[in-house]
Amino acid sequence: MRSAVVLGGSFAGLLAARVLSEYADEVVLVEPDPLDEDGTGPGAPHRGQLHAFLGMGHAQLEKLFPGITRELTDGGAHLGQGDAIRFYVDGRLKVPVPGIRMLGATRPFIERHVRRRVTALGNVRVERATARGLLFGPRRVLGARIAAHGEPETELTADLVVDAMGRSSRLGSWLAGAGWQAAPVDRMRVDLGYATARFARGGELPGTVIAHSMPGPRSGYLPTVIEPGALAAVEGDTWSVLLAGYADHKPGKDPAEFLARLKRCVAPFREVAEVCEPLGDVEPFTFAESRRRRYGDLTRFPAGLVVIGDALATVNPVYGQGLTLATLQAASLHAHLRSGARGGEPALRYFRTAGVFVDAAWELSTTADLAQPHVTGPYPRGYPVLKRVADGITEASVTDPEVNETYMRVLHMLERPRALTGPRVLYRTARTLLGG
Structure with missing residues (x-):
């Protein structure tokens, strides 16, 4: 492959550029936002929020960038397990589940290290410009039209173009305008709000790297007593703390309100609220709906084009799957190119492989979202039975080590959701609920 163009320089785009560097003579990363002086670069509007790196995502990141875990922890990130x-x-x-590892670090910190690795590659260059459209031939995409700020449009020819433009990607309209099919879109409105604040970290909560709290079956999945949230020990001797809520219970940017809600959380959150100094402002964000574009269902699609990251799917961020999903899609692209594909045929095999991971994340998150009273569907067939089973497994996972190990492996995308309905898990769930 002579050349590849990646439209979008955030996390998913960086991973795509890293993969393509093994197969293309030149990779052009098109990103309109300038790099910050410290190299953190551009990112999604929610990049300041607490992000999770799940077990599978962490493992895939290490494969793409050998030694990056050590690099991140040497720089102040925290690696926790058990x-x-x-x-x-x-x-x-x-x-606890001994085998699960999670990384405590902010998204800008992780992106900065990934970006430095990618831009140091000899065949990757960054073009500071905005994508304006694609160049179409009769059967394939031939490149992209871009424009730097205040400059006329120019054309970049490429053997492969990657859409990493995020949720606001305009690819659907570009395809339709050129006579191609736009992908079917699944949506689930969740009406989520969340907010992140930072606190100085001292000797409180020794040994804790990640804490996560959520309402469950006993509370009807509503924050009736305990506020839902997450906290992580991150670089710079800091706690990054997130509170979440749906519909009328969304957190705002008022520091006093944030602290008051934090004191209604479980013990680790209360301790941070009571003894740690707040640093900076509270950053709120809203997430209206989960969205999945089903490119793998298309029968006609131009060659020389793939989609990755939030441009392909976004699911409820409270489950922490976004960064991990991007790394798994990058691994799918790697497998697609390694199989011999070079852009001459539509990348439907890539979309179907990536779709396996998207579907797993979608199934896990939307099934949980439907437990919220304000979420109105669409409901899968047999949902009342599925919910009773899921509630039972969640309840059993609190005290049964084997059930919780499977539960956490599914949450960390190390296994597919169907692992939770295996005979062994269902047997131990029933025994736990019956007091056996």
């Missing part, structure tokens, strides 16, 4: 990761349901601490 008792250092604390999950609460309805205010009760779940039994």
Whole structure:
């Protein structure tokens, strides 16, 4: 492959550029926002929020960038496992899972290290410009039209173009305008709000790297007593703390309100609120709906084009799947190119492989979202039965180590959701609920 163009320089675009660097003589990363002086670069509007790097995402990131875990922890990130990761349901601490590892670091910190690795590659260059459209031939995409700020449009020819433009991607309209099919879109409105604040980190909560708390079956998945949230020990001797809420219970940017809600959380959050100094402002963000574009369902699609990251799918961020999903899509692109594909045929195999991971994240998040009273569907067939089973597994996962291990492996995208309905898990769930 002579050349590849990646439209979008945030996390998913960086991963795509890293993969393509192994297969293309030149990779052009098109990004309109300038790099910051410290190299953090552009990012999604929610980049300041607390992000999770799940087990599978962490493993895939290490494959793409060998040694990056050590690099991140040397720079101040925290790697936790076992008792250092604390999950609460309805205010009760779940039994730990020894094999699960999670990284405590902010998204800008992770992106900065990834960006430095990518831009140091000899065949990757950054073009500071905005994507204006695609160049179409009779059967394929031939490149992209771009424009730097205040400059006329120019054309970049490429053997492969990657759409990494995020949720606001205009690819659907570009395809339709050229006579191609736009992908079907699945949506689920969740009406989520969340807010992140930083606190100085001292000797409180020794050994804790990640804590996560959510309402569960006993509270009807509503924050009736315990506020939902997450906290992580991150670089710079800092706690990054997130509070979440739906519909009329969204957190705002008022620091006093944030602290008051934090004191209604489980013990680790209360301790941070009571003894740690707040740093900076509270940053709120809203997320209206989960969205999945089903490119793998199309029968006609131009060659020389793939989609990655939020441009392909975004799911409810409270489950922390976004960064991990991007790394799994990058791994799917790697597998697609390694199989011999070079852009001459439509990348439907890539979309179907990536779709396996998207569908798993979608199934997990939307099934959980439907437990919220304000979420009105669409409901999958047999949902009442599915919900009763899911509630039972969630309840059993609080005290049963084996059920919780499977639960956490699914949450961390190390196994597919169907693992939760295996005979062994269902048997131990029933035994736990019956007091056996």
